[in-house]
Amino acid sequence: MKLKDWILERFPIDFQKFVEINERIFIKEPIPLHMKKWFYCMGATPLILFGFQLVTGILLTFYFVPSPEMAYESVRHITEDVRFGFWIRGIHRWGSNLMIIALLLHMTRVFFTRAYQKPREINWMIGVALFMLTLTFAFTGYSLTYNQLSYWATTVGTNMIREVPLVGEWLFLFLRGGEDVSANTLTRFYTIHIGFLPPILILLIALHILILRIQGVSEPEGYPKGHYSFYPHHFYKIIIATLFLLTLLTTLSVIYPPGLGEPANPAVTPPHIKPEWYFFPVYRFLKLVPLRVGIFSVALFLVGMTFWPFIEPWIAREKRRRIVLGYVVGSLVLISTLALTFWETVEM
Amino acid sequence: MAEKESRQSRRDFLQVFTRGAPLGLALFGAAAVFVRNVLAYLFPERKVKKYHRYLVAREGEIPLGQAKRLIIGGKPVFVVHLEDGYKVFSGICTHLGCIVRWEKEKERFYCPCHKGVFNKRGEVVSGPPPEPLVPFRVERESGLVFMYVEEKIKGPWS
Structure with missing residues (x-):
């Protein structure tokens, strides 16, 4: 206990109180009974995956060089030469995909268990922001590999931003750093990917969890009331999930190692260009209607999605009608998203 | 009372931890492998130096005490025949990088830039050069003289 005394002399806090607070906040955090079911307790999955993204992302910056001449070559070097490079990059690449899947599942679950209702509207909105930031993460990260597909995805993506009313042109020039996709674009995307987005996401995640903790986890109807403490049951679940995800990411990286593609060639657009799968619904939809529309x-x-917790009670005042509205709108969005994704997947 | 309670909870904590031992072990194992792999990732593999072997002379071709000039990889080298065998020196002066020339009669290397003089063993005799001429490893095999030149592949990662 000498070390403890040494530290306490320099940080004279009430240790007993510290232990109590720690116990109350973390160890004995009341978890509602329904969360003993795996189905309800996967909100931490995106967080665990984000943790992996942070670690592997930092490791990738040790070798990655964001310049048109070196980006593709340095990604190749990481994947093919550096020891365990394919693994680090594999975890990062698969991690980003799984993170989006985990978020989609988490959002679907939250929506259909109506956990966004008053008083949790703000946390739903923060969640939507987190989802959109994650997609921005994915888009900027994807373009860094600088192969044919990612180069043209960057070109098309930034061109689309140009169509946004009012700020489009300005945003377009800001992102590209000029008229064309160039060295400026690459360094900007890199800075956004590793400098801007991580602190914003971390801050919002902290806020998301803080609000969750203050309000307590929402309890769906039809489950026995009651709570159990965070430690050990839920704590173990998180560790199991972490180990499972690490194993899954490693397995995926070994079976489907991250590819390189063709080096970017600004002079030739490849015949079949497609964005990553999570942009399929938007991509397919944009093919159906004029760009502006x-x-x-x-x-x-x-x-609409962001403000849904306010829109829903505004449309339907009565509780029963509100529930029906929620289910109908949720199902329509889910079905049309899946349909658009499927359509884009099967059609070359 | 409060102390007693906290002690109780500490025992609970430990008990629960023993029950969770397999999980803890798995986590520890995963962390250990992870850290090991990350260290391997961060520290690039040490490359074993590779050498190219060049045939530079036939024995008897160069008279004793004399030298022969060659160009290897765009840079001049000198093969010198000495009493105790053959030596190969880089022709680049160790002072400021000019190219030395072999003076046959005086059996020495002379650098025209700042009058640096090296003897036939490559050692500095006079002038400003701070170090002897850079030697290369030499090998004799069945009447042939070879030199070894380090392979330096120019690439962004080496």
Whole structure:
């Protein structure tokens, strides 16, 4: 206990109180009974995956060089030469995909268990922001590999941003750092990917969890009331999930190692270009309608999703009708998203 | 009372931890492998130096005490025949990088830039050069003289 005394002399806090607070906040955090079911307790999955993304992302910056001449070559070097490079990059690449899947599942679960209702509207909105930031993460990260597909995805993606009303042109020039996708674009995407987004995401995650903790986990109807403490049951669950995800990511990286593709060639657009799968619904939708209409609809959809906890009671006052509305709208969005994704997947 | 309670909970904590031992072990194992792999990732593999072997002379071709000039990889080298065998020196002056020339009669290397003089063993005799001429490893095999030149592949990662 000498070390403890040494530290306490320099940080004279009430240790007993510290232990009590720690116990109350972490060890004995009351978890509602329904969360003993795996189905309800996977909100931490995106967080665990984000942790892996942070670690592997920092490791990737040790070798990655964000310049048109070196980006592709340095990704190749990481994947093919550096010891365990394919593994680190594999975890990062698969981790980003799994993180989006985990978020989609988490959001679907939250929506259909109506956990966004008053008083949890703000946390739903923060969640939507986290989802959109994660997609920005994925888009900027994808373009860094600088192969044909990622180069043209960057070109098309930034061109689409140009169509956004009012700020589009300005945002377009800001992101590209000029008229064309160039060295400026690459360094900007890199800075956004490793400098801007991580602290914002960490801050919002902290806020998301803080609000969750203050309000307590929402309890779906039809489950026995009661609580158990965070430690050990839920703590073990998180460790099991962490180990499972690490194993899954490693397995995926070994079976499907991250690819390189063709080096980017600004002079030739490849015949079949597609974004990553999570942009399929938007991509397919944009093929169906004029670009302006498409962009406007997507923006409207995002606004609607963000403010849904306020829109829903505004449309339907009565509780029963509100529940029906929620289920109908949720199901329609889910079905149309899956349908658009499927359509884009099967059609070359 | 409060102390007693906290002690109780500490015992609980430990008990629960023993029950969770397999999980803890798995976590520890995973962390250990992870850290080991990350260290391997961070520290690039040490490359074993590779050498190219060049045939530079036939024995008897160079008279004793004399030298022969060659160009290897765009840079001049000198093969010198000495009493105790053959030596190969880089022709680049160790002072400021000019190219030395072999003076046959005086059996020495002379650098025209700042009058640096090296003897036939490559040692500095006079002038400003701080170090002897850079030697290369030499091997004799069935009447042939070979020199070894380190392979330096120019690439962004070496």
